[in-house]
Amino acid sequence: MELVETDLGATLSTLLGLAWLIPLGSFVAILFFGPKMGPHGRNSAWVATGAIGTSFVLSLFAFGNWMVTHPPVSGHHGDDHGVSEEAGHDDHAAWDVQDRAGKTPASFVNFAEEHGEAASDGHADEHGDDHAEAHAADGHAEHHDDHGHGEHAAEKIAYSGDWYRLYSSPSLVLSIGWYIDSLTVFLFVMVTFIATCIHVYASGYMHDELHDITDHEVTLASGEHLHRPGRFPRFFQALSLFCFSMLGIVIAGNLAMVFMFWELVGICSWFLIGFYFERKSASTAANKAFIVNRVGDFGMLIGLMALWGALGTLHFGDSVSVDADGHQVVQPGLFSLVRPAENGHALQVPDGMVVAAAANRVGDIASVVSPEEARAVVEEQVSGWRARGYGNWLLVIAGLGIFCGCMGKSAQVPLHVWLPDAMEGPTPVSALVHSATMVAAGVYLTGRFYPVLSPDVLVVIAYIGAITLFIAATIALVCTDIKRVLAYSTVSQLGYMMLALGLGGWVAGLFHLVTHAFFKSLLFMCSGSVIHACHTNDMRRMGGLLKKMPYTGWTMLVGCLAIIGAGIPFSLGGLHIGLSGYYSKDAILAQALVYSRVNESHALLWYAAAGGAAMTAFYMFRLWFMTFLGEPRDEHVAEHVHESPAVMTAPLVVLAVMAVIAGWSIGPLGVAALLEQARPLGTAAGMTGGGLLTAAVTVPAEAASHAPEVHVYATWVAFATASSGVLLAAVFYVWRLINPGLIATTLRPVYTFLENKWYFDEIYEWIFVKPAHGVAMLASANDRGIIDSILHLVAWASRQLAAVDAWVDRVVVDGVVNTLASVTWSSGLRLRDLQTGRLRQYVMFIVVGTVAIFLLASMMLSTTVASP
Amino acid sequence: MNLLSDPVGVSHYLVVGALLFTTGVVCMVVKRNALGVLMGIELVLNGANVNFVAFGSPVLRGEQASLLGLDGQAMALFVILLAAAEAAVALAITLNFYNNHATVDVDRADDLKG
Numbered sequence: 001m002e003l004v005e006t007d008l009g010a011t012l013s014t015l016l017g018l019a020w021l022i023p024l025g026s027f028v029a030i031l032f033f034g035p036k037m038g039p040h041g042r043n044s045a046w047v048a049t050g051a052i053g054t055s056f057v058l059s060l061f062a063f064g065n066w067m068v069t070h071p072p073v074s075g076h077h078g079d080d081h082g083v084s085e086e087a088g089h090d091d092h093a094a095w096d097v098q099d100r101a102g103k104t105p106a107s108f109v110n111f112a113e114e115h116g117e118a119a120s121d122g123h124a125d126e127h128g129d130d131h132a133e134a135h136a137a138d139g140h141a142e143h144h145d146d147h148g149h150g151e152h153a154a155e156k157i158a159y160s161g162d163w164y165r166l167y168s169s170p171s172l173v174l175s176i177g178w179y180i181d182s183l184t185v186f187l188f189v190m191v192t193f194i195a196t197c198i199h200v201y202a203s204g205y206m207h208d209e210l211h212d213i214t215d216h217e218v219t220l221a222s223g224e225h226l227h228r229p230g231r232f233p234r235f236f237q238a239l240s241l242f243c244f245s246m247l248g249i250v251i252a253g254n255l256a257m258v259f260m261f262w263e264l265v266g267i268c269s270w271f272l273i274g275f276y277f278e279r280k281s282a283s284t285a286a287n288k289a290f291i292v293n294r295v296g297d298f299g300m301l302i303g304l305m306a307l308w309g310a311l312g313t314l315h316f317g318d319s320v321s322v323d324a325d326g327h328q329v330v331q332p333g334l335f336s337l338v339r340p341a342e343n344g345h346a347l348q349v350p351d352g353m354v355v356a357a358a359a360n361r362v363g364d365i366a367s368v369v370s371p372e373e374a375r376a377v378v379e380e381q382v383s384g385w386r387a388r389g390y391g392n393w394l395l396v397i398a399g400l401g402i403f404c405g406c407m408g409k410s411a412q413v414p415l416h417v418w419l420p421d422a423m424e425g426p427t428p429v430s431a432l433v434h435s436a437t438m439v440a441a442g443v444y445l446t447g448r449f450y451p452v453l454s455p456d457v458l459v460v461i462a463y464i465g466a467i468t469l470f471i472a473a474t475i476a477l478v479c480t481d482i483k484r485v486l487a488y489s490t491v492s493q494l495g496y497m498m499l500a501l502g503l504g505g506w507v508a509g510l511f512h513l514v515t516h517a518f519f520k521s522l523l524f525m526c527s528g529s530v531i532h533a534c535h536t537n538d539m540r541r542m543g544g545l546l547k548k549m550p551y552t553g554w555t556m557l558v559g560c561l562a563i564i565g566a567g568i569p570f571s572l573g574g575l576h577i578g579l580s581g582y583y584s585k586d587a588i589l590a591q592a593l594v595y596s597r598v599n600e601s602h603a604l605l606w607y608a609a610a611g612g613a614a615m616t617a618f619y620m621f622r623l624w625f626m627t628f629l630g631e632p633r634d635e636h637v638a639e640h641v642h643e644s645p646a647v648m649t650a651p652l653v654v655l656a657v658m659a660v661i662a663g664w665s666i667g668p669l670g671v672a673a674l675l676e677q678a679r680p681l682g683t684a685a686g687m688t689g690g691g692l693l694t695a696a697v698t699v700p701a702e703a704a705s706h707a708p709e710v711h712v713y714a715t716w717v718a719f720a721t722a723s724s725g726v727l728l729a730a731v732f733y734v735w736r737l738i739n740p741g742l743i744a745t746t747l748r749p750v751y752t753f754l755e756n757k758w759y760f761d762e763i764y765e766w767i768f769v770k771p772a773h774g775v776a777m778l779a780s781a782n783d784r785g786i787i788d789s790i791l792h793l794v795a796w797a798s799r800q801l802a803a804v805d806a807w808v809d810r811v812v813v814d815g816v817v818n819t820l821a822s823v824t825w826s827s828g829l830r831l832r833d834l835q836t837g838r839l840r841q842y843v844m845f846i847v848v849g850t851v852a853i854f855l856l857a858s859m860m861l862s863t864t865v866a867s868p
Numbered sequence: 869m870n871l872l873s874d875p876v877g878v879s880h881y882l883v884v885g886a887l888l889f890t891t892g893v894v895c896m897v898v899k900r901n902a903l904g905v906l907m908g909i910e911l912v913l914n915g916a917n918v919n920f921v922a923f924g925s926p927v928l929r930g931e932q933a934s935l936l937g938l939d940g941q942a943m944a945l946f947v948i949l950l951a952a953a954e955a956a957v958a959l960a961i962t963l964n965f966y967n968n969h970a971t972v973d974v975d976r977a978d979d980l981k982g
Binding site: 838 | 893896897898899900905974975977978979980981
């Protein structure tokens with residue numbers, strides 16, 4: 001047991017590392033050999049599905065390993081709706097469990113001990129009962145928990161390390177590394193599971209791509225439709241790369257690596273949205289997604305620079321290295337810097353940021369004393385400077401910057417505009433990339449980076465989330481495209497997650513991320529099945545499909561019930577029964593309620609969350625009623641409808657089961673308890689702060705939302721809003737008591753406003769796109785008018801110069817050569833006359849010549865002789 | 869210097885050689901028959917030979933015959949040898965020319981005229 005414990009970090013990193021890299025292998029294989037894999041690359045689906053399936057199995061192994069060595073020690077209170085006496089009693093039982101666990105020292109192997117750094121951990125010397133009691137005491141002391149339940153500062157168990165260092169210098173280490181806690185392990189299982197389902201589904205959905213395709217949405221200049229070869233392998237190639245990138249984000253041990261895979265996910269999304277790139281709408285949507293994400297990533301880069309510039313590290317966890325003398329050197333990671341153990345893991349502005357913000361003062365000191373003394377003086381002064389607020393802004397900027405990236409990826413207002421357009425991609429892509437995983441990356445990173453976020457940033461996150469959930473929900477009310485309803489619903493649910501995180505509901509937000517991933521991928525795949533059958537996205541042409549598509553219809557109903565958080569709002573013998581969304585959404589609402597009670601001025605957040613729940617119920621059931629109930633609206637469409645093949649319905653059923661049970665917890669086993677294990681150190685207590693961006697706020701401890709009077713109220717509100725939404729939808733679309741068209745006419749301005757998606761696209765068109773085009777036209781005119789004319793002038797001058805040069809060449813140089821040649825030629829012509837061919841004449845020449853030379857020589861000789 | 873009154877010396881031989889040479893040259897120039905031209909060549913060569921022998925003779929030069937100087941005679945022998953070889957080649961050429969042109973008139977041999 002002991003041995004297994006100490007090796008767990010290595011085992012997990014190996015298992016998850018393999019699970020992470022196998023899709024990359026599949027990508028490379030399909031990239032090079034895809035078209036050769038069977039007829040039309042048919043077998044590439046097997047390769048990709050096999051790869052992600054293997055990843056899923058490996059992740060399950062890792063998950064099993066984790067559950068064996070670090071079982072969740074208590075039933076999470078997120079499940080304890082309306083805690084009764086019995087529930088309180090259960091809590092004590094749970095404490096006993098933790099006690100027992102505490103007696104096994106191995107259970108408390110935490111990150112610090114793992115790296116032989118026991119001394120830096122305030123609690124590491126405590127064992128057994130003392131340990132658990134100490135924490136219990138801490139919990140009571142820190143969290144004002146009047147009811148004596150629900151709080152314990154569990155040791156966070158996390159493993160981190162580096163596989164490979166890309167670059168290393170004293171001020172910067174770029175590495176490929178891992179940071180593994182229960183969140184990582186669980187997200188691995190979730191992502192690979194959903195991805196496997198979607199791979200299977202896509203191998204059926206994409207069968208059109210196995211042969212040549214005539215794309216009826218693309219008309220060529222010749223007036224014919226585009227005819228192109230199928231791109232089956234290419235689709236699975238991109239899916240594999242996407243899985244690799246997404247898992248890379250989840251396992252990443254530092255922000256630099258997160259950023260790399262962040263961008264990889266972006267490019268995969270671009271590939272997949274633009275899969276039908278011949279369609280203008282698809283290529284535009286792909287570009288839009290990429291560019292909008294770039295805007296967010298710009299903010300993220302600023303955040304990265306703020307962190308690296310001030311702190312000199314981007315690692316999440318501490319990293320241990322061995323120096324030249326053989327001593328272990330602990331390089332604290334971001335989390336330890338921001339929430340140092342000696343400070344009880346409470347948020348404080350790290351020294352690096354204080355010093356960076358007080359650069360002027362440091363400069364003053366350094367100008368007076370020697371560098372060594374200056375270092376000492378600065379270290380003395382740091383706490384004083386911190387008290388005076390130096391560096392607060394830097395921390396806020398770092399947090400806002402990273403959150404900016406998350407806004408782009410997770411489609412938060414105002415960067416949400418790309419997600420609905422991303423529905424141009426094939427439906428499996430929408431399901432995997434744009435509902436279950438990629439957009440989850442933003443929420444995941446916000447959760448991962450949570451310890452560094454200050455109250456100011458959290459308020460911003462909460463408001464962005466609330467605005468997003470409200471705006472997206474209102475737009476979804478009037479959409480008629482089935483996929484767009486789901487897209488806006490995704491945006492809205494992401495808003496919920498961000499809202500929860502911003503309100504301090506760390507577990508609630510990530511819990512909703514997990515449950516949402518299951519039911520939203522289910523909903524998207526159901527909609528894909530419907531589109532596959534109807535060949536249209538327009539809900540106004542559907543209706544009455546339930547009889548013809550029973551599997552799709554009923555699984556979609558499960559998805560709808562899960563997303564609205566259907567469940568029984570009171571305790572049945574201590575049990576709370578509901579679908580997965582019931583648990584996670586109630587946790588968010590409870591957190592919002594607590595927050596609004598603690599901070600009266602922010603009560604709006606609670607109303608937004610509650611109102612959003614009603615709208616969610618309305619638009620989801622509007623979708624379901626319009627699609628599956630009533631009479632077919634379009635006979636032509638209804639005729640051809642048929643249930644999808646088993647390869648598509650089987651994943652639906654699997655996911656439907658998951659959508660039901662994902663929120664359940666059996667004893668201490670449950671998603672929420674598992675997430676509670678991964679809660680960042682020091683965030684359980686809640687915190688008070690802010691004052692930079694808003695008035696000071698108190699972020700309540702998440703445990704407070706489990707208090708009975710809060711939770712019961714929140715649960716009933718959730719139930720009431722959801723049922724009113726469903727009822728309203730039924731009134732409109734099932735019983736048809738009110739004609740929705742009448743409402744639309746009555747509220748014409750509102751309806752038009754919503755139908756045009758709050759005019760976001762138009763506003764961006766006027767604020768960004770048009771000016772950008774204007775600038776581009778100016779630049780183009782400058783290019784053509786000025787730069788080109790200079791270039792043309794230079795070219796013209798060169799030509800003139802060249803003409804002169806050519807003349808010199810032709811006349812002078814060639815002239816000399818030609819003259820020489822012609823002289824040689826003509827003299828040769830003349831000399832040839834001498835060559836008569838008459839032997840006797842030659843002899844004559846010889847004789848005469850000899851005589852002449854003789855005479856000449858004798859004459860010259862005689863003069864030479866005579867001259868002296 | 870009177871050749872007729874002087875005892876026979878190198879000069880007399882030179883005169884004979886010059887006469888032979890001149891006769892040969894004239895023969896080469898005026899004869900159209902290739903064989904005549906060849907004969908002229910022989911005369912020219914032998915005119916030169918006479919000069920070699922005369923100059924090579926220590927007796928004629930009036931020197932002591934202490935040294936066995938036979939350079940001129942050796943050269944004369946080479947020339948004779950060459951003349952024989954030349955005659956053989958030249959006669960072969962002539963014969964071939966005759967075979968081709970049915971004549972030995974050297975004026976007709978102007979195929980390589982420029």
